[in-house]
Amino acid sequence: METKIPKLAIIAGNGSIPFYLVEECKNKGREYCLIIIDGHAKELSEKYKPDFIVSLSKMGKAIKYVKKLNIKDIVMVGGVERPSLRNIIPDLWTAKLLAKLNSSITGDDSILSSLTKALEKEGFNILAPENIIPSLLCPKGILGKFKPNKNNNKDIINGFKIAKLVGSNDIGQSIVIENGLVLAVEAAEGTDNMIKRSALLKKEEKGGVLIKVIKPQQDKRIDRPVIGINTIEEVWSAGLAGIAIEYNEILIISFDEVISYANKKGLFIAGI
Amino acid sequence: METKIPKLAIIAGNGSIPFYLVEECKNKGREYCLIIIDGHAKELSEKYKPDFIVSLSKMGKAIKYVKKLNIKDIVMVGGVERPSLRNIIPDLWTAKLLAKLNSSITGDDSILSSLTKALEKEGFNILAPENIIPSLLCPKGILGKFKPNKNNNKDIINGFKIAKLVGSNDIGQSIVIENGLVLAVEAAEGTDNMIKRSALLKKEEKGGVLIKVIKPQQDKRIDRPVIGINTIEEVWSAGLAGIAIEYNEILIISFDEVISYANKKGLFIAGI
Structure with missing residues (x-):
């Protein structure tokens, strides 16, 4: 043989x-x-x-x-x-x-x-x-059937800038923002722990957006940010309104499962 | 009368x-x-x-x-x-x-x-x-009997810049940094909760520095950052090496008590 x-x-x-x-x-x-x-x-x-x-x-x-x-x-x-x-x-x-x-x-x-x-x-x-596996990369646009509302959209634009700033200083990749107020910034604790924390800090019953971006200096071949079903489960448990992640930069693990979970729970997922 | x-x-x-x-x-x-x-x-x-x-x-x-x-x-x-x-x-x-x-x-x-x-x-x-009460403002220099070591000093310089950046974007006032790695960034959760978190994230047995600064746009009359005995107790519990805070900008509550606690526990306190 x-x-x-x-x-x-x-x-x-x-x-x-x-x-x-x-x-x-x-x-x-x-x-x-x-x-x-x-x-x-x-x-x-x-x-x-x-x-x-x-x-x-x-x-x-x-x-x-x-x-x-x-x-x-x-x-x-x-x-x-x-x-x-x-x-x-x-x-x-x-x-x-x-x-x-x-x-x-x-x-x-x-x-x-x-x-x-x-x-x-x-x-x-x-x-x-x-x-x-090219299909791992997050596509652009609204990915599920729910859309961010007006406040969410403001938070996405504002939060994207803040997350990029946090990332470009090598602090972390994600934040949670609600009505213009940054609730939590990820550093060494990981995205899931940060999402958990934001549950205690948000004001609206269903409010706050998880923003996740790639750090500009990150080596994309070895260290792309990832979201998966556990991320979106944490987002749901925390009572956030949805997720906005950088399109073409973030990997989505189990795409179909993630989107169908979001659709079932009324969460939006946006590639921004 | x-x-x-x-x-x-x-x-x-x-x-x-x-x-x-x-x-x-x-x-x-x-x-x-x-x-x-x-x-x-x-x-x-x-x-x-x-x-x-x-x-x-x-x-x-x-x-x-x-x-x-x-x-x-x-x-x-x-x-x-x-x-x-x-x-x-x-x-x-x-x-x-x-x-x-x-x-x-x-x-x-x-x-x-x-x-x-x-x-x-x-x-x-x-x-x-x-x-x-003018004596509330943090003075400049090493305030207790312990000094930051070489690594702590690097972290203080680097961390101060990062904390200012985080502050100038209205995210928060304090961070914990250890050997160049930002362990935690404060947003809406408050300094004490952030310090607690850093205990789980640090690597050295006695490592990491709490950096606290004023946000550039903060109204100093009504909203100066404050540290007190509870802050330094949290820093001790978390196993951090010490505290560096912005001199002439941060209020220290119960100055003598804070310094004597730090001296007893081997923590440094620096006005930077």
Whole structure:
């Protein structure tokens, strides 16, 4: 029996995008190998046996493995928990990377984007999830059957500017705004926690809009903002009126499920 | 017995500054009348019998009362909960004010500063708490016996810029930052809640700095940011390294108590 050489390496952290990528590869008959970052993506690990599990501090091993398989295309995707740099004993490849970073690591962004640059120097092509599945990107316009009202529309315009400002300063990607008042700004706590908080802060029974944008400096191939069914469930639980997300920039996981949930609950979803 | 005419009207919301103002008036023998905004300042109400309790929607009554007492100087201070505008039945004076605001009310700032402007047009002098008690303003420099370390200092410089940016967009006054990463940004939830959240997000055992600044557009007479013993207790509970606040702009309530608590717990406090 001839061993098949996988053509795409999926380096996976947390979240559901890796599931879609694996399924897409299976459906399209595209060969792949699945590399999971140690301590992440437990369910993925259980569902699809990973070909390789690698610690963030031992990326050199993953590189060696991928090279041996003659793979050029890598998609690196999913949330990665910021490692405490104190207890890391890196392998040589990672040590060189860290030396180059020269303690400039701050947000998750910079870890992953430095890793991306280093992988490119090794001759790899770093692909984005939407290169594999273009339908993941949020389209433009009103996506479900409900529309933002006049106040929501004002909040969307105003909130979009604020979210971009917050993003361009590398603080976070999303905010909740109600009648001109910013209720919550996401920093390190994650979108879902921020939405939960906004429930306690809003005034209208059904008010407030979640705005989510991409940070201008974000490496779009590895770190696009994502919404999924859990996001819209949180939005519903918090009593918000709807969601406005940056079209062509944000990934929507399980698009049909998200839209039908929004339609059922009376929430609007806008690609802006 | 001759009735004494109070010379200073203290219009009080929540918080401890009104206590200090009343005590200062008593100590200095300055005549005052205490007006409490309905639904606020319960402890104050219990400790010092208010001369007048007024609903935010019936400010006209308070104006009439203050004018009758021949008072020109007003200090308006303390947190005021953002009223739901839906259930308000304003008196004539307040109705005119609201008409002028023309539904432009967004943050707490705009309610109070519009009220201030309206009171000035009526001929009142709106004083700031520090006009009555100058020692409330945060001085410059290291205020206790502990100093920020090198990383803290970087975070203070970087965080100050971010906090000012967040403030200048009317989002909030404070952030928590650790090793260059913004852990939390305050919007409508208040400083204490934001500090609590940062405890779950920080990486170092004793890391992260609370930065608090004044918003550039804030009316300093009625709405200066404040820190007090509860702030520094929260900072300690959250395991942060210290506090950096804008000198000459932020009020420190119970200065000696705050500094001695910080000294006992090993926290730094810097006026920046």
